[in-house]
Amino acid sequence: MNNRRHFLKKLSFGLASPFLLNSTFSSKDEPKYIHQNLQGDDFWNKVRQAFPLTHNRVYLNNGTFGPSPTPVLEVLKKSLEHTNGTGEYGHTDEARAEIARFVNTKTSEISLTHNTTEGINIMAWGLQLNEGDEVILTLHEHVGNALPWLNRAKLHNIKLKTFEPADTKQENLDRIEALITPKTRVIAVPHITCTTGLVFPIKEISRLAKKHGIFTAIDGAHGAGTMNLDMHDLGCDFYATCCHKWMLGPGGTGFLYVKEDLLDTLQVYHVGAYSDTGWDLYSSPPALQGYVPTAHRYDYGTQSTPLYKGAAAAAKFHTEIGKERVEARLRELNEYLYNGLNELSNSLEILTPAEPESRISMVTFKPHKKEYRAFAQAVSKQGFRIRVVPESHLDALRISTHIYNSKEEVERFVAMVAALLG
Numbered sequence: 001m002n003n004r005r006h007f008l009k010k011l012s013f014g015l016a017s018p019f020l021l022n023s024t025f026s027s028k029d030e031p032k033y034i035h036q037n038l039q040g041d042d043f044w045n046k047v048r049q050a051f052p053l054t055h056n057r058v059y060l061n062n063g064t065f066g067p068s069p070t071p072v073l074e075v076l077k078k079s080l081e082h083t084n085g086t087g088e089y090g091h092t093d094e095a096r097a098e099i100a101r102f103v104n105t106k107t108s109e110i111s112l113t114h115n116t117t118e119g120i121n122i123m124a125w126g127l128q129l130n131e132g133d134e135v136i137l138t139l140h141e142h143v144g145n146a147l148p149w150l151n152r153a154k155l156h157n158i159k160l161k162t163f164e165p166a167d168t169k170q171e172n173l174d175r176i177e178a179l180i181t182p183k184t185r186v187i188a189v190p191h192i193t194c195t196t197g198l199v200f201p202i203k204e205i206s207r208l209a210k211k212h213g214i215f216t217a218i219d220g221a222h223g224a225g226t227m228n229l230d231m232h233d234l235g236c237d238f239y240a241t242c243c244h245k246w247m248l249g250p251g252g253t254g255f256l257y258v259k260e261d262l263l264d265t266l267q268v269y270h271v272g273a274y275s276d277t278g279w280d281l282y283s284s285p286p287a288l289q290g291y292v293p294t295a296h297r298y299d300y301g302t303q304s305t306p307l308y309k310g311a312a313a314a315a316k317f318h319t320e321i322g323k324e325r326v327e328a329r330l331r332e333l334n335e336y337l338y339n340g341l342n343e344l345s346n347s348l349e350i351l352t353p354a355e356p357e358s359r360i361s362m363v364t365f366k367p368h369k370k371e372y373r374a375f376a377q378a379v380s381k382q383g384f385r386i387r388v389v390p391e392s393h394l395d396a397l398r399i400s401t402h403i404y405n406s407k408e409e410v411e412r413f414v415a416m417v418a419a420l421l422g
Contacts, residue, residue: 044329044403047321051404057383058409063194063222063362063400064387066248068310071317076250076310083306095308096296099243099255102315102323103224105231111256111298112308116221117144119240119256122298123217124148126266127186131157135186136179139164140392142194145219149188159183165193167353169201177208186215191239192222195392196352197334197362197400206235215262221245224255225314226330226361228323231257238266246361246402249314250307258295272300326403330361333401333410337363340414347421351396364389366396367421375420382416 038046050069053059059067068076083089092112100107113119125148129135135149139162153160161184163175176187187209192199202218209216216236223229223239225246231239239257243249258266268275268291275297278289291297318326341350341363351364367375372395376388379397389396401410 041407044406048404048406050317053404057385058405058413059385060399060401060405060409060413061385061387062246062402063197063398064245065251066225066245066402067404068248068250068314069317069404072249072310072313075313076306079306079309090305090309092303092305092308095305095312096255098312098315102319103229103231103257104233105257106260108294108296109231109257109260111258111295112303113240113242113254113256113298114252115144115244115254116219116240116242117148119238119254120145120217120219121148122256122268122270123188123238123240123266124152125269126298127215127217128265128267129156129158129185132159132183133185134159134161134179134181134183135188136176136184137162138189138193140193140195140198141190142219142221142391144221145188145190158185165196165198165200167358168355169204169358172198172200172358173204173208176205180208180212180214184212184214186217188217188219190219190221192226192360192362194222195389195394195396195398196364197222197359197398198353199358199360201357202234202236206237209237210235222361225318226327228327237262243311243314247311247314248317248402250310252304253307253311256295256298258298263291263293263295263297266298268297270300271297275300321403327360329403330401331356333405333407334359334361334363336407337399337401337410337414340410341365341417344414344418344421348417351394361402362398362400364394364396364398366394367417370421372396378420379416382420384413384416 050071051067052070053067096110096112097107100110129152135158137149137160149160152158161179163179166172166175187205189200189205191202206216217238218236218240220239220241222245224241224243225248237259242254244251244253275291276288277292280287335356338350338352341348347368349366349368351366352359352362366372373388376386376397379386387398389398
């Protein structure tokens with residue numbers, strides 16, 4: 001008990017907030033939970049009030065689903081009521097522009113999708129690959145990145161080359177470079193792995209790929225809403241992500257970034273209204289004139305205006321708080337959680353890299369002498385929502401923290417883990 005009290009006392013000192021948190025909301029739109037004179041945990045406690053999350057348990061599974069704050073829900077509800085009350089179904093132009101600003105790119109480089117997997121399929125099938133061409137993947141892929149490439153390999157006999165992620169940025173660069181051959185055409189790795197929360201150095205990987213004439217097709221499911229993303233600075237060719245995780249937007253929304261000068265390289269196969277520059281069934285023969293000169297060509301079918309208004313509101317929510325501040329807070333909570341669990345190293349093994357720049361928002365660990373699913377059930381009974389990680393044969397537990405979480409919740413979680421592990 002004395003050791004446990006000492007541990008919790010150490011945790012209670014926390015990590016000093018390295019920045020002041022002043023609101024960037026305009027006075028016209030300033031929500032009641034933002035106060036310009038607040039900083040540190042006081043500021044984030046006010047931000048927490050924007051989320052309708054129940055207080056009878058602690059939600060630590062944002063890597064699967066990010067609950068939306070009230071401003072996003074209100075925009076979504078208002079748009080749904082307007083659409084269904086008037087029959088005017090609107091359009092997604094403004095939402096697309098807001099999303100483009102969120103990742104600092106051109107509206108013409110953004111295609112609106114329904115999730116990350118849809119964007120990955122567009123990337124996987126749109127590149128011209130021949131039998132024997134090579135694509136580099138990790139052994140820690142989410143099913144949404146693994147299956148599209150496995151399917152392409154199955155049907156077109158391309159070759160997938162895989163590697164086990166390392167614990168440091170430089171080691172991962174070295175492992176990727178070691179796999180490159182004259183037949184390598186694509187590097188298709190995640191920005192952040194779903195398994196251990198490992199952050200890959202995409203900027204450096206993109207630079208390496210460019211040097212060898214290789215495409216970079218990034219699974220960014222955990223990138224948008226964690227990183228202060230700047231697509232042009234990141235330097236990758238294609239980046240697929242979603243709005244329902246770290247962006248805290250509605251389910252069924254996502255987007256795909258396609259570098260403008262590669263629009264005619266990434267072939268579009270699924271098309272619909274506004275994908276084209278003109279078509280005519282009455283001509284002889286019937287003809288499709290061509291594709292619009294933007295990433296809008298990859299959109300197809302009806303898009304939900306209310307859902308994308310919600311996604312745009314989520315992007316604005318981050319932007320008005322400050323994307324740099326959101327990223328810094330995620331890193332702060334991650335460090336706090338990592339250090340707390342590391343104090344229990346005799347009872348568990350942390351699988352997430354120790355290198356700070358190789359993690360941001362998730363920590364994965366395996367309890368010693370406890371079956372991981374049974375342990376997860378025990379954790380759930382204590383009022384904490386986490387995720388099991390059977391992928392990649394890890395048999396582990398993943399903890400995700402976002403801006404609605406607090407250091408006090410992290411302390412409670414670590415203390416609970418310590419108690420369960422004896």
